[in-house]
Amino acid sequence: MYGGELWVSAFSLAGVALGGGLTAFTQRATQRSAERIERRRQAVATAEARRAEQVQAIKDFIACAQKAERAAYRRPQPWGDDEDSWMTRTSPVMTELWIAERAVVLLCAATLQPPIHNYGRELNQAVWREIGDSEVNEFLEEPKAAFMAAARTALASAPE
Template sequence: MAGELWGSMFSLAGVVLGGALTAFTQRAAQRSADEAEERRQSAATADARRAEQVQAIQEFLACAQLAERAAYARPEVWGADEDGWMTGAQEVMTKLWTADRAVALLCDPALEAPARAYGHALNQAVWREIGDVQINEHLEEHKNAFMIAARASLART
């Protein structure tokens, strides 16, 4: 009878040990699956965030190009088309400032100052607050600074 008791206890200990190992294995597998899902979600979020940043930068550049065109299209002598140019330039500059704020909101904070400086330079060019300096000369430094900052910003994401 003592032998049967010891045998039963060993059997019971085996069942308990087997159950504990199974529970431990299942828990480790679940933890590993949870961590993998967290990494996948983190990567998806980072990809979506980068896409938003690229879109904000592209929109800012598209608006900057429109503003540059408006600066070059400004009439030297005002005439009948003054109101049309003025309305168009105001619309373009409003779009540029909206795109500038999107860059500030969505992109690396290091990109905000170069975007603002480039936008300010474009504003000066459009409204001819640049004296005798050529438009392209006035914009080049600011455009390059923005592009360098944008590349660096996207490289970090």
């Protein structure tokens, strides 16, 4: 019986070793799977945060563009009584517009850079009356539409 007990012990020891190995393998596989899931979760959270930043940057630019448009409509006649105070009020509006444009350029797709720059430049010309006989809304219609279309496309193609 001594030989039989040895075999039983050997099989038991082999079973324990095999069970321990399988347990270690299973734990490692589970740990790797959990790590992959966490990396994916973090990537999704980062993408969502980035998209929120992009949307906010575009909204901020649009708000600044509206202020600049209002300033262009309110521009007094050259050398009028109100021109100095208008310029004092308008200069910070234009600075805010340029800062908002840079934020969009920094945070959004490169395809948005040309249309936003063009729209900003056209707004600048409208504000400072470098548009000839054109009406402000007619002068800005095309670059505004191009910017909005590019912004919509950039946000639609942003990773989610």
